[in-house]
């Protein structure tokens with residue numbers, strides 16, 4: 584929802600309730616990434632309006648401080664950055680103990696090999712396909728190789744791609760092995776977002 588119209592957030596959540604499987608929330612703290620987005624007042628409002636699963640992507644330092652609060656939202660998934668968690672194993676256990684699935688996010692410059700040992704405990708890996716902080720950027724092409732590498736590492740893993748996903752590259756991401764696609768400005772930036780949602784769903788399921 585980073586690209587949604589925040590003055591009409593209820594309307595935009597309704598669109599996602601009708602067309603998306605998961606609602607993805609990008610929380611930024613201005614220190615791990617060079618931007619600030621929104622915090623718990625917005626997360627709580629979205630959680631109330633949303634009828635789909637919630638995936639909270641924390642682009643923040645010390646995400647482990649917010650596990651209980653995130654579980655209370657009813658979130659299905661809590662995504663933390665590898666770069667922000669010196670004790671990633673502990674953080675993942677705590678997310679699981681709070682009843683959520685655990686996702687680990689890698690920035691474009693972080694190789695997938697850093698997950699070799701922890702991958703058994705991870706439910707989803709989110710590959711940033713742009714440098715995090717801003718919507719509307721272009722997908723970095725070598726991220727497709729990272730998807731392939733991860734898919735080989737753990738065949739049943741959920742692999743999520745976030746940043747620059749558009750109608751003209753989503754199939755390349757799927758073919759590389761991704762199965763969860765975060766789409767923001769490719770939908771909300773368009774004159775007919777509903778139509779674009781349908782096209783995305785058709786492409787991915789077709």
Ligand code: ZN
Pocket residue numbers: 607608609640745765
């Ligand atoms: Zn995200």
